[in-house]
Amino acid sequence: MELFGIDVSEHNGTINWELVKPQISFVIIRAGYGQNNIDKQFKRNIEECTRLNIPFGIYWFSYAFDPEMARREAEYCIQAIGGYNPSYPVCFDYEYDSYNYACKHGKRPSTELIISIADAFLSTIENHGYYAVNYCNVDYYNNYGMKKLTEKYDLWLADWRDKKADISCGMLQFSSNKTLKGINGVVDTDYAYKDYITIINNMNKANTEKENKKNELIVSTSSIFINKYLDLALEIIDGLWGNGEQRKVALTNAGYDYDFAQHIVNKLYDEGIIK
Numbered sequence: 001m002e003l004f005g006i007d008v009s010e011h012n013g014t015i016n017w018e019l020v021k022p023q024i025s026f027v028i029i030r031a032g033y034g035q036n037n038i039d040k041q042f043k044r045n046i047e048e049c050t051r052l053n054i055p056f057g058i059y060w061f062s063y064a065f066d067p068e069m070a071r072r073e074a075e076y077c078i079q080a081i082g083g084y085n086p087s088y089p090v091c092f093d094y095e096y097d098s099y100n101y102a103c104k105h106g107k108r109p110s111t112e113l114i115i116s117i118a119d120a121f122l123s124t125i126e127n128h129g130y131y132a133v134n135y136c137n138v139d140y141y142n143n144y145g146m147k148k149l150t151e152k153y154d155l156w157l158a159d160w161r162d163k164k165a166d167i168s169c170g171m172l173q174f175s176s177n178k179t180l181k182g183i184n185g186v187v188d189t190d191y192a193y194k195d196y197i198t199i200i201n202n203m204n205k206a207n208t209e210k211e212n213k214k215n216e217l218i219v220s221t222s223s224i225f226i227n228k229y230l231d232l233a234l235e236i237i238d239g240l241w242g243n244g245e246q247r248k249v250a251l252t253n254a255g256y257d258y259d260f261a262q263h264i265v266n267k268l269y270d271e272g273i274i275k
Helices: 017-023 042-052 067-081 096-104 111-127 138-143 196-237 244-253 258-270
Strands: 003-008 026-033 056-061 090-093 132-137 154-158 171-178 187-192
Touching (some): 017 042, 042 056, 056 067, 090 111, 111 132, 138 154, 196 244
Parallel strands (some): 056 090, 132 154, 154 171
Antiparallel strands (some): 003 187
8 A cells, every 4th residue: 555645844834734635645743853842833733634634643853862861752742742643653753963963962872872762762652552653764774773673663764766765664755845735835745555544543442452451450359359358347347356456466467458457447337337
């Protein structure tokens, strides 16, 4: 499959999404960059795409020096998209500007560090239930270790040349100078080679089922625990465990939480269940 889409930021100005919608299958929207700098057009772009039911994903441009900064960037991205439901991936964007920015601040990221930075961002995104994808160009893929990340994450590859690299990817940014009705100037254009809407929908269903099972287990375990201590409390009230210190020692030796057992006893009396 090959779906046509675009990726946009504040640099594309105020977009007429009603005109754009018939021309695309999806859009990847920049949420922000660095340490919580929200893209000036992000809120409008995401709300317009939500209103018009245009499938969208998210990207965050990184200026992280180390994995901890990358994790914070991921948290800022997650905060920005909270309440919205991307049906395309949440992507990490580390480029030449990212590297040069680090160098200007006395850091010179090694290949291993760049991989660690990307992985820190992407794993944080995944841990929050989103589908994480790594963006890079051909040079970064070949020379900065980004190929390693394809073992864990889908690749969104940037290759604007006429003859494309023979690199497997989930999405391809194939041009930066196309024009579309509704957008002033040029815009980045992309192909998606995977049915991300179905993939992410199935992932969300699986996560929901997992959470429901977890909650059911918690409720079930809690009920068993409460019933266990309710039966114990009735035994205490009947005098089967002695009184005072004798009761405390006997319950503790038997593996019970004395304070919680006594709390249940007191609750039964306070609620008038036992008189």
